[in-house]
Amino acid sequence: MSLTKDYGTYIVKDGITYMDEKIIEGLHMCTLEVYGGLKGKNRTLGSICHDAFYQEDKTIENLAAYYLSRIVKGHPFSDGNKRTGFLTSVAFLGANRMSYKIADEELAAAEIATIAAARNMDQAYEYSKLFVEGHIDNPMYGGPYTEEKNEFTDSVEYILSGI
Numbered sequence: 793m794s795l796t797k798d799y800g801t802y803i804v805k806d807g808i809t810y811m812d813e814k815i816i817e818g819l820h821m822c823t824l825e826v827y828g829g830l831k832g833k834n835r836t837l838g839s840i841c842h843d844a845f846y847q848e849d850k851t852i853e854n855l856a857a858y859y860l861s862r863i864v865k866g867h868p869f870s871d872g873n874k875r876t877g878f879l880t881s882v883a884f885l886g887a888n889r890m891s892y893k894i895a896d897e898e899l900a901a902a903e904i905a906t907i908a909a910a911r912n913m914d915q916a917y918e919y920s921k922l923f924v925e926g927h928i929d930n931p932m933y934g935g936p937y938t939e940e941k942n943e944f945t946d947s948v949e950y951i952l953s954g955i
Contacts, residue, residue, distance in 0.1 A: 802887055808855065809887040810844055811880070813837040816859075819883060820869055820876040829871035837868055852888045853928055856881040857920035864907045865916035874904050881924065893929035900927060 800814030816837050824831060840862045847858055863869075863877030885891055894900050903923045910916035 805845060806850070808850060808852065809884075810855075811841065811859075811884060811887065813841050815883070816841070816863070816876070816880050819879045820872060823872045823875040823879060827872070827875060832870035833868055834870060835866075835868050837863075840866065840868070852885065852890055853924045854921060856884050856890075856928075857917060857924045859884050860904075860923065861907060861910075861913065861916040861920035864904060864920070865910055865913055874908055877907075878904055881920075885928075891929045892924075892927045894927055 799818045800816075801812045802815070803810045803812060813836070817833075821831075823829070840859070843862075844855060844858055847855060860877045860881040863880055864874050867873050869876060882892060900923075903919070903926075907916050907919045907923065910919055
């Protein structure tokens with residue numbers, strides 16, 4: 793899927809690349825097509841995307857945790873919120889030239905389930921920051937396809953299938 797105006801827009805502000813609501817909805821639809829689930833939204837994503845601009849700590853890691861917590865715990869979709877939250881944080885990191893390095897996919901899936909089960913949104917955000925901090929990799933600088941990138945893709949697919 794290419795990202796054109798039909799699929800959403802990346803917004804660059806203060807050197808950080810953010811995603812609009814359409815991109816997140818597109819990621820959600822992709823997870824439903826691959827892994828199944830109920831279609832539908834419980835609430836708009838506009839506030840999530842808008843509020844990301846106004847976070848106090850504007851590090852890439854904490855913004856990735858913000859997207860992750862707000863989608864996983866906030867439950868804006870009828871189904872697939874953990875998958876969509878994780879995939880959104882992956883896409884956000886990638887748009888900002890960073891990535892996850894997941895060593896234990898089962899543990900990562902369990903950590904995402906813990907974010908969903910948090911008592912409140914503040915706790916979900918704290919759990920999300922721990923998740924991102926524990927799995928963040930060095931910045932990516934593009935380049936040719938490598939086996940290491942393939943392992944990363946396999947990890948993302950495995951986690952998505954387990955949450």
